[in-house]
Amino acid sequence: MKILCVSDMIDPLIYNQNASSLFADVDMILCAGDLPMDYVDFIVSIFNKPTFFIFGNHNLNEFHYYHSGVAAPSEKRGDAHGHGAAYCGFRVIRDKALSFTDPVTGKMTPLLIAGVSGSRKYNNGLNQYSEGEMKRRLIAMIPSLIWNKLRYGRYLDIFLTHASPRGIHDKEDPCHIGFECFNWFIKKFSPAYLVHGHIHLYDIRTKRVTETGTTTVVNAYAHWLIDFPKTGAAQ
Numbered sequence: 001m002k003i004l005c006v007s008d009m010i011d012p013l014i015y016n017q018n019a020s021s022l023f024a025d026v027d028m029i030l031c032a033g034d035l036p037m038d039y040v041d042f043i044v045s046i047f048n049k050p051t052f053f054i055f056g057n058h059n060l061n062e063f064h065y066y067h068s069g070v071a072a073p074s075e076k077r078g079d080a081h082g083h084g085a086a087y088c089g090f091r092v093i094r095d096k097a098l099s100f101t102d103p104v105t106g107k108m109t110p111l112l113i114a115g116v117s118g119s120r121k122y123n124n125g126l127n128q129y130s131e132g133e134m135k136r137r138l139i140a141m142i143p144s145l146i147w148n149k150l151r152y153g154r155y156l157d158i159f160l161t162h163a164s165p166r167g168i169h170d171k172e173d174p175c176h177i178g179f180e181c182f183n184w185f186i187k188k189f190s191p192a193y194l195v196h197g198h199i200h201l202y203d204i205r206t207k208r209v210t211e212t213g214t215t216t217v218v219n220a221y222a223h224w225l226i227d228f229p230k231t232g233a234a235q
Contacts, residue, residue: 001100001228004047005220007032007162007197008056010039014223020046023225028098029085032197032220033117033162034058037083044084050098051085056162056197057119057175060126070126088115088160090137092144102153103229109152111228114141114191115160119198122174135181145189155189157228159215164196168210168217171199186215192230195220 004026006014013022028049031040033056044051055063064070066087086093091114098111116137118127129137145155163179164170165186170178176199186194194217201208201221208219218224 001027001098003027003158003226003228004029005032005195005218005224005226006030006035006043006222007220008034008200009222010036011222015039015042017046020048023047026225028052028111030158030160030195030220031085032056032160032195034197037062040085041083050095052088052093052113052115052160053083053085054087054089054115054160054162055117055127057125057127063117063127088113089117090141091115092141092148092156094148100229105153112148112152112154112157113160114145114156114158117162119163119175120177120179131180134179135184138181138185156191157193159186159189159191159194161194161196162198164199164219165194165212165217168212169196169199169208169219183212186217187213190214192216192228193218193226195226197221 002025004023026047026049029043029047029051031053033054036059040053061073064072066089093113094110096110099108102109118129121128121130149155161182165182166178166180168178170176194215197220199219199221210217218226
């Protein structure tokens, strides 16, 4: 299947009435954070494909709808409303609508997705986490991942994050330092892909796809296309 990954900016190639024609072979969309929810709405409506999203450290007006105990901004109080996209922040999803033939077992299997929202803590803002806080959230997902392993023979296919792993695509300023626990997570649970945002790309020569172990780490800034099961990454 072809997967469109987006993050961090409204890309004119995507925010376009002809986008579904330009990307006609796309089967699903992953939104890796820092995107206005009306942009996610547009993506859902124009592509009419399964769409999954997480939050970053910006565009958080609707974050409270998805996390209990988070106060709503005064100008955004009211009832939650759906966006047609599935939120996968801090949870594991088994999507049978996106079933595929496992190249290892030859059996049909659902796509296994896990996601985490947020960035490293740098000014105590909403949806920012220390290394320890993020690792505890990853540990909370382990029972679901073990169930995946027992049922499907693997823990995970895609890990959707906003921040990047430490030492892969990240930067040294406090806001853009990656999470070391993401390296632990992908080493332990071996997703085929880790798709992240957060790191803006201003030079087309900047590396945005990195292999680490059996996991391909992809920076989804603006947009990027990947194939699953893996046949290589393509723009």
